Amino acid sequence: MKVIIIGAVAGGASTATRLRRLNDEVEIKIFEKGPYPSYSNCAIPNFLSRDVKSYENLLLNSPESFKTRFNIDVEVNSEVTKVFPEEKKIEIKSEGKTYTEDYDKLVVATGAEAIVPSFIKGVDLPHVFTVKTVPDVVKLDKFLRENEKKRVTVIGGGFIGLEVMENLTRAGFEVSIVEATNQVMAPVDYEIATIIHKEIHDNGVDLYLEDPVSEITEKEVILKSGNKIETDAVVLAIGVRPTSKILEVAGAKVDDRGYLEISDTYETSLKDVYAVGDVVKKEDFMLGGLTNLELAGPAQKQARALADHLAGRKSKPVSVIGSSAVRVFDLNIACTGLNEKKLQSDNIEYKTSYVIPMDKVGIIGGANPIFMKLIFDEEGKVLGAQAAGRGTVDKRIDVVAAYIKMNGKLEDLYEYEHAYAPYFAPPKDAVHLAAMVGQNILNGDVRCVTMKDLRSLYEEGAYIVDVREKNEFENGHIKGAHNIPLTEIRNRISEVPKDVPVYLHCRSSQRSYYAYTFLRENGYKNIYNIQGSYLWFSLYEYFDDLRLNREPIFTKYNFK
Template sequence: MTETFVVIGGDAAGMSAASKARREDRDREILVFEKGDWVSYAACGMPYYVKGDVDSLDELVQVTPEAFRTERDIDLRTNHEVVGIDPVGQTVTVSADDNRFEQPYDQLLVATGARAIEPPFAGMDLDGVFTIHNMDEADAIHTYVTETDPETAAIVGGGYVGIEMAEALAGRGLDIHLFEMLPHVLQPFGESVATVVEDHLRERDVELHLDTPVAGFDGEETVASVDLDSGTVPADIVIVGVGVEPNVELAEDAGIETDETGAIATDEYGRTNYETIFAAGDCAEATNVVTGEADHVPLALTANRAGRAIGQTVTGTPTEVGEIAGTAIVKAFDLGAARTGILDETRARDAGFDPISVEITAPTRAHYYPGAEELTVTLVADRESERVLGASVVGPEGVKRIDTIVTALHAGLTVSEVENLDLAYAPPFSPVWDPIATASKVLAGSLEDAA
């Protein structure tokens, strides 16, 4: 008897799972219900569409709905919203065109993603105030900037979205004010990265308002200013980018358990507390490779990997979804910043480690080769085991070197083992001692001195 695999959500995790399941099982019935129009799109590219570096939203689509249907033989139904899950009866309730129907399943994947947090600010409903987490929001911002020709933009939030949208709107000729309630931007990257990024943003004429909570927005029908405790700042457009929260309400209503992370609790195979129900992507938790504990870091690769693994599992080859290190990378005008693992000393101690760290600055190429830039590396390790716990890098080039530390985290390498890795060297690409190796060498010395 043919089994049915139902997927709720048509983006990274959902379509990766459906596609892998189809490759593994040509006979299985595979249905994907997506409540919107867009599927399999590169959300990370949306700021570059707003900026104008990407001409059309369609360019961000990895695989079109029609290609999923005709080339991959997946029953993809857009504008179909799943409004209920019955884990006992193994059905989902689907709403489409003002009609409802029940769809049975043998295996179910909840890949409902996340949504932009909308703080309880006054004026969030004013024209010109936007969040950005999906294609329709990106299109609305692009249209607004094109049609109204604003002069001043306010970015609320100094995380990835805030930094990228500051660059995007500056690229459209707007004056930029960036508001962050914490002392620094890019809080997960650590202070050493943040201060370098902040200096660069100021060089690019971004006016930073750090340690500055926003009270709300003011205007008649259209936003005119940002309200602060200390006064107001004029703004013709506002982007609120203060984070995302997982879409778990549908799952919770069905008795699917969530965890302290706020996301759906899963095991190493992405399975929930129901044997036939899986969860993946921005709505689901994952295991942190450093701490071994549940974590929620909603990023694209995590979703794609987990979805692909679940596609294999439901078709008979149990496959772990993989651990995460919280790896992230961001572009801020002419600067790049990246981070992975645990950088915060308090979090490290709470996880049972005794952290020790170093910060070094080293050239990205041989000193005599043209174009060398300075790269700042912060490396953190556990004092007793000497195991690498995390790192951050910031500079005009070479920040993808963070992947060396990502590999070290997944392999459980010590500082000395990273120091002795046989990393590639040629003058156009690196000095003899790569900055990652240099940081490891310095930290290994600190560990010896502390012994």
């Protein structure tokens, strides 16, 4: 059997090497359009800051290593230009020559290409770049350093945009980032994104939200609002689209966004032609159907499943829940499962819990708060989670992701047994606390609103009680709030009205929950705990106050 693979990065290289490990007799040949096979595309932006010292460190294998280790032939700088499914042949263009190769099985792992929007005037100028491949990032880096350019505008606030922004900033460039929507990093909800916005601002980056690009000139990026950003270079990072044209022309079925349609065994509508990676969608574990998720992990899992099938083993389609993580300067962000935006658009009922515990025992040096959000349904089934913080947020989200894949519920998360020691985590970790708060909400032990409701409550003149200590209150509070510390509330209960709704908060919602239970047990019915409390309130409001030039609702922000 002769297997030809188009594309030598995550999907293609993984299919080839797994198949070789299962079958040493099959003939395997890979054609790669670019000069490098099997590179670490996720680490490409890190070359800009020299966290990756040389672009050569991004290269994981060479054609020679594929041959000596796996007896796999790899042809680089070789573009497959046509597929002839009836004849089981492909046409290749390399070094000015065109030739054909036959196959028994064809695997298409062409991935996705960066979107260059034609509706933006000036995208074809020589100082406009994308960062999708190793040659892309080398070209950008060379342009900036050899021409002593200093000002860079990044268009797009997704993963690639954020990573390029950070690495360029750390390399000493003056960076602006433009996002057409109201937040960066679309997979997380707004209350997590606001924490990222502040981190970006605090590191000297100019962040433009809800202001799409209308034109790029030699010296400026012009936004829809009329704002003009002086710039020496522009990086387009507004998303990717599947590189499927070669098979579409050959007659393969694609969906309305260009993703190749595949069977449970990754076979396209063309016989003996398969596809994996970013050129296809993945099974949606959460909602059923298919979803796009352009990440190396799912691509490699698909590749393994396809290789098993080609080797005659049973395999099943890879399903995804959308786990991802990113670092933005000193802030770590991770998420998994469904977010509120998706649940709302699909009219799915859900509830949320918010907690702000430390990532390790607080008296240990280096402990940092974790801002964690857990999403669940009325039955307690876990639907998603998001977290941000300067500590290890990713391992908390990984735990939730594992339980989601097992259809776990809140009680399962609460009972999960973690590896505890003061340097690693508190006895009740963020995951436990988020599940506990969720259980309290479902059991009716507490009624909550969130930081998203705070501004409207303030504008309506709601009765807000701050249960922090007096010195904390004096260091910053919601304008018009009433300070009744938790340590005094038993003696001052008469000051809490029963004839109007009362909204309680503290620094992290823990002390205000204690106050809530005390008031509840003493006959108060119309009370609410504001999830997030002052620490998250400040982060949620801060950057929007700046960019919208609006009046703060606090006497002073608190971020610690």
